[in-house]
Amino acid sequence: MRTATHKVMAAIWAGLAIGLALPAAAQQHEGHNQPLKINAPKGPQALQPLPTNLPGWMNSRGYNEYFYKRGAYNFDIYNVDEMARDFNAIAVGHSFAYEDLVTGKAAKLETDTFNRIDWVLKHPPKNMPGEKFLSPTFARKYGILEHVFDWTHVLHAQTIDVLASTDLTHEQKDKEIDALWKFYKGTVPYTISGLPLNMEMLDGQAYSGAFREKYPKVNGLFWGYHWLQGAVYDMLWTSRSLSDAKSQYELVGERYREVELYKTNRDFMPMFAETSPIFSRRFPEIANAFDNLHMLHDMVNDILASDWLSDKQKDEQIKRAIYMVVDAPHVGEKAGDFNPNDPLHDHRFMDGQPGMGMMKMSTPQLMYMPEMGWMSMSECHHCSMPMNNDPKRGSGATISAQGWTMEVRCALCARDMAAQTEGRAIIRANTEDPNRPLILISDEEGNYTTNIKEVVFIEVEGPHPSCSSWSRAFTNRAAFDAYLQANEDDEELKGAKPLTLAEWSAKSGKEPETYEKKQGPVPNPYKLGGGGK
Amino acid sequence: MREIAAALLPLPKGSDGAHLPAACLNARPTACVRPPVSGPAYTMAPGFTKTLVPSHRDQVAPLAHEADQDKTMNAFKTLISTLAAALLLFGFTTPAQAHETDCPYCQLSVVQDTKEKDNEVVLRYGNKRIEYRCVMCAIAQAKTKFKNDLTILAPSNIKGKHVTITRTAGVWAVKEEKAVFVFAKGSHTECQDRYRALTDGADFDAYVANRKYTEAKKLTLKEMVELSK
Numbered sequence: 001m002r003t004a005t006h007k008v009m010a011a012i013w014a015g016l017a018i019g020l021a022l023p024a025a026a027q028q029h030e031g032h033n034q035p036l037k038i039n040a041p042k043g044p045q046a047l048q049p050l051p052t053n054l055p056g057w058m059n060s061r062g063y064n065e066y067f068y069k070r071g072a073y074n075f076d077i078y079n080v081d082e083m084a085r086d087f088n089a090i091a092v093g094h095s096f097a098y099e100d101l102v103t104g105k106a107a108k109l110e111t112d113t114f115n116r117i118d119w120v121l122k123h124p125p126k127n128m129p130g131e132k133f134l135s136p137t138f139a140r141k142y143g144i145l146e147h148v149f150d151w152t153h154v155l156h157a158q159t160i161d162v163l164a165s166t167d168l169t170h171e172q173k174d175k176e177i178d179a180l181w182k183f184y185k186g187t188v189p190y191t192i193s194g195l196p197l198n199m200e201m202l203d204g205q206a207y208s209g210a211f212r213e214k215y216p217k218v219n220g221l222f223w224g225y226h227w228l229q230g231a232v233y234d235m236l237w238t239s240r241s242l243s244d245a246k247s248q249y250e251l252v253g254e255r256y257r258e259v260e261l262y263k264t265n266r267d268f269m270p271m272f273a274e275t276s277p278i279f280s281r282r283f284p285e286i287a288n289a290f291d292n293l294h295m296l297h298d299m300v301n302d303i304l305a306s307d308w309l310s311d312k313q314k315d316e317q318i319k320r321a322i323y324m325v326v327d328a329p330h331v332g333e334k335a336g337d338f339n340p341n342d343p344l345h346d347h348r349f350m351d352g353q354p355g356m357g358m359m360k361m362s363t364p365q366l367m368y369m370p371e372m373g374w375m376s377m378s379e380c381h382h383c384s385m386p387m388n389n390d391p392k393r394g395s396g397a398t399i400s401a402q403g404w405t406m407e408v409r410c411a412l413c414a415r416d417m418a419a420q421t422e423g424r425a426i427i428r429a430n431t432e433d434p435n436r437p438l439i440l441i442s443d444e445e446g447n448y449t450t451n452i453k454e455v456v457f458i459e460v461e462g463p464h465p466s467c468s469s470w471s472r473a474f475t476n477r478a479a480f481d482a483y484l485q486a487n488e489d490d491e492e493l494k495g496a497k498p499l500t501l502a503e504w505s506a507k508s509g510k511e512p513e514t515y516e517k518k519q520g521p522v523p524n525p526y527k528l529g530g531g532g533k
Numbered sequence: 534m535r536e537i538a539a540a541l542l543p544l545p546k547g548s549d550g551a552h553l554p555a556a557c558l559n560a561r562p563t564a565c566v567r568p569p570v571s572g573p574a575y576t577m578a579p580g581f582t583k584t585l586v587p588s589h590r591d592q593v594a595p596l597a598h599e600a601d602q603d604k605t606m607n608a609f610k611t612l613i614s615t616l617a618a619a620l621l622l623f624g625f626t627t628p629a630q631a632h633e634t635d636c637p638y639c640q641l642s643v644v645q646d647t648k649e650k651d652n653e654v655v656l657r658y659g660n661k662r663i664e665y666r667c668v669m670c671a672i673a674q675a676k677t678k679f680k681n682d683l684t685i686l687a688p689s690n691i692k693g694k695h696v697t698i699t700r701t702a703g704v705w706a707v708k709e710e711k712a713v714f715v716f717a718k719g720s721h722t723e724c725q726d727r728y729r730a731l732t733d734g735a736d737f738d739a740y741v742a743n744r745k746y747t748e749a750k751k752l753t754l755k756e757m758v759e760l761s762k
Contacts, residue, residue, distance in 0.1 A: 419662050443659075444679070445659025445660060447659060506660060
């Protein structure tokens with residue numbers, strides 16, 4: 001037990017240490033915690049020239065195609081057939097839109113094209129189509145872009161296959177996803193960078209915003225696809241059985257098909273770490289590559305939608321867009337690097353989330369997230385205390401509801417945040433066993449179904465700085481008892497009773513005394529004009 | 534075809550699962566401490582604000598299988614407590630604010646309760662407890678989104694006294710017999726005042742006169758339910 005004297009002495013020591021350390025450290029990191037001022041003028045005068053040092057492969061006209069890394073898990077996405085079909089339809093949606101954009105049918109993109117895509121989304125194909133066969137003109141005109149897209153889509157497909165496998169253990173999946181990343185980067189030169197790139201810079205080009213402005217419905221579809229492509233990762237990563245995955249996809253897929261595809265009021269494209277924060281933290285390079293890929297989609301869309309660009313300029317700007325997100329301009333750079341005078345090389349990431357680069361007007365500590373406002377990714381979104389979601393700690397959870405996924409620090413924070421949100425929700429919570437995460441799926445009234453029938457909870461509500469110790473989930477009563485035994489010195493846990501799921505679900509905590517609403521310099525940076533809109 | 538066939542072969546043994554660069558790995562427990570608000574890693578940009586909350590208890594508790602980490606963790610816990618105390622000593626803290634959210638119906642911010650006045654409307658639906666900006670938003674949402682029984686706790690003109698509205702088997706009722714509802718059409722940015730429950734109809738005239746709501750109506754619950762959309 002700590003003594004009062006000990007605490008006071010240590011407090012004085014800590015205070016002095018902080019005081020002495022600050023000036024030197026502040027100088028060393030000057031500017032790192034400031035939002036970059038991105039100058040994002042629009043139109044012909046702002047068009048940037050094509051770099052002269054393009055990598056050789058970018059001008060290659062040779063045929064060059066590689067297939068999947070070998071693995072018994074390939075095509076296991078079909079274990080969750082409904083999900084597989086939705087992904088197949090996404091490939092059709094991409095292709096139809098691109099083909100019509102480059103074959104003089106852009107004027108009907110919001111009507112005929114949208115309706116054709118929508119029909120496919122509602123009647124998804126059984127098998128994955130080859131995109132270049134559905135968009136042959138686009139593939140011929142922008143062959144190298146098609147290569148970049150295809151190869152990164154292979155990474156998407158294979159990582160999902162691994163996660164949907166019923167043959168691999170969780171540990172094997174973890175290793176194989178690392179191996180897939182190496183295969184992705186090592187097999188061909190046209191790979192997307194795994195560095196966090198500054199999203200505001202990428203969305204601050206001379207043409208940025210054109211597509212979403214002219215074709216809001218089709219742009220909504222694109223961003224809806226990107227939402228699903230991110231949302232399934234944490235869903236699958238926390239699943240330990242097909243049943244876990246299917247029960248979650250029932251809700252995720254419904255949300256995608258009924259809401260996310262048809263949203264036309266998003267401020268920005270869905271970011272990978274916003275929908276799958278756990279996977280993004282474990283595999284930040286993959287998360288960053290997918291965000292960079294999705295940003296490349298946006299840039300290409302904007303270029304093709306900018307009528308003031310000639311065909312030659314479109315070709316050059318698409319090459320320039322590819323150049324910005326691949327490895328070539330970032331050789332020797334690493335995550336965290338920051339050059340205040342060159343946003344292309346701003347590789348800062350959000351504190352607590354290495355799988356997410358800087359957003360519009362963000363700092364590593366504070367970002368604006370559509371529908372959530374200003375927030376920190378390193379803190380619990382219910383009680384504002386620092387996060388530690390390492391599954392080995394046995395605490396921490398995420399909540400998915402209304403299209404967002406938020407990290408929280410304890411079971412109470414998860415339950416109460418879900419209770420305060422309309423509609424169905426998924427809680428993915430750590431338990432004492434890292435191999436058995438708890439998955440709770442709620443109905444509209446907050447009644448839960450669970451993947452662990454014997455689950456019990458501890459909840460002895462106290463101050464939130466320690467909520468991860470007094471509010472937790474356990475796979476069974478024995479684990480609960482063992483936890484109490486291991487913490488017998490903790491006065492606040494003495495006499496704690498195990499709560500069943502029904503008892504725990506009906507409870508409601510107090511408003512966390514630690515909660516703080518973050519304030520940014522403006523209410524919503526995406527409503528300022530420029531870059532986004 | 535050969536490549537497709539190769540891709541379908543079993544996973545080779547010893548597939549490489551080497552770790553990612555250190556900069557990209559998950560924060561360890563030692564990084565779980567909230568650094569001082571004025572420290573370099575947490576310096577807010579100009580125009581950004583952030584409050585600090587004291588952390589006066591341990592951040593984490595050990596699991597049964599983590600006995601070997603106990604010593605490290607105890608030292609860590611001590612450091613956490615003392616750092617928090619240090620922060621208090623040096624005055625780096627400010628009070629936390631109330632929980633804030635947007636109204637799911639009108640999308641405007643839910644106006645927070647103050648010392649003098651309650652503003653937050655709470656709709657209870659099963660285990661859900663959803664906040665709305667005004668009583669009209671809550672009733673309108675109840676009519677369109679929720680099919681089963683529910684309860685709405687509407688703030689009144691008196692601090693600490695709520696008007697309790699229920700819908701049971703489709704029948705709306707209000708617990709407080711003398712309760713009425715103010716319905717003063719106007720900007721929805723003032724909806725928390727323009728659409729408000731009063732515990733006693735006798736307070737209506739004074740309430741609308743104070744706010745200069747010249748065309749305000751005094752409604753029963755039935756009328757309020759009809760007009761809420």
